[in-house]
Amino acid sequence: MKVLLTGGSSGIGFDAAKELALRGCTVYAGARRTERMEPLKEFGVIPVALDVTSPESIAACLEQVGEVDALVNCAGYGSFGAIENVPLEEARRQLEVNLFGLADLCRKVIPGMREKGRGRIVNISSVAGKTVLYFGGWYHVSKFAVEAFSDALRMELKPFGVDVVLIEPGATRTDWGFIAADHLEASSAGTPYEGPAIREARVFRKGFSMKLFSEPSVVTRAIVKAVLSRRPKARYRVAFGSDTLVFLHTILPTRCWDAIFRQGGSRWLNRVLKLDK
Numbered sequence: 001m002k003v004l005l006t007g008g009s010s011g012i013g014f015d016a017a018k019e020l021a022l023r024g025c026t027v028y029a030g031a032r033r034t035e036r037m038e039p040l041k042e043f044g045v046i047p048v049a050l051d052v053t054s055p056e057s058i059a060a061c062l063e064q065v066g067e068v069d070a071l072v073n074c075a076g077y078g079s080f081g082a083i084e085n086v087p088l089e090e091a092r093r094q095l096e097v098n099l100f101g102l103a104d105l106c107r108k109v110i111p112g113m114r115e116k117g118r119g120r121i122v123n124i125s126s127v128a129g130k131t132v133l134y135f136g137g138w139y140h141v142s143k144f145a146v147e148a149f150s151d152a153l154r155m156e157l158k159p160f161g162v163d164v165v166l167i168e169p170g171a172t173r174t175d176w177g178f179i180a181a182d183h184l185e186a187s188s189a190g191t192p193y194e195g196p197a198i199r200e201a202r203v204f205r206k207g208f209s210m211k212l213f214s215e216p217s218v219v220t221r222a223i224v225k226a227v228l229s230r231r232p233k234a235r236y237r238v239a240f241g242s243d244t245l246v247f248l249h250t251i252l253p254t255r256c257w258d259a260i261f262r263q264g265g266s267r268w269l270n271r272v273l274k275l276d277k
Contacts (some may be wrong), residue, residue, distance in 0.1 A: 003020055004030065010174070011216055018141055021045045025070075032049070049061065070120040072223060073105060076102075077097060077098070081197070083138070097249075098143065103149060106121055114160040119162040121150075122165045127169070129168065131168060141186060167235075170243075172219055182201075
């Protein structure tokens, strides 16, 4: 099976590229920073230059790779900050990376899959596509959109033998949390949101450095199932806190959820993560 995987330079994408190659797949791992994928060559992974926000880069990548049996969209990042503070240029960039780049790649590989009568598209969403946390506005917008996009695509492609699968990770120990914390502090500096933003960023950094959160391998196992299973699930919800957060978001009144995470969320997480010790 030939697989094209995006976001292969770090975190979940790096781990998934290695594991799929070990399972016998021919894996092309795409990312902007190809030098960070050099260690993957040891496992038979083929690094390719890919910027998902550039149509030219996508075209060059697919010309090199050719038709694929599976596309795994791991590329993405989290840019946190108050809606008022995040520049629209940054909001658009997050949507370009997390949604439109993903969509463009899907559209480019679909004709080949449809012609063969089989294929697999695996989109890495998040529980952030089901819930909304304090200061996560634009990131949640992007992931809610990935959920809707994937649901629509799944219905459209099923008659042609192409499966579309969503992976919805919870808290996973990658650089994502540190990047989100950096963006949150930078966008909030000198604004009325600075105080609570600093507290939230502190929680992010602590949580994503603790063993309490899941390792990327937990998500990788779901990706492998989504790619290789004969009949994959439409969704795989995995990693720390994923089911709990979605369940609470479903049963709690909206104002109660808002109050918990706006006023008490950080204090609750402080106790869970033992930040006050």
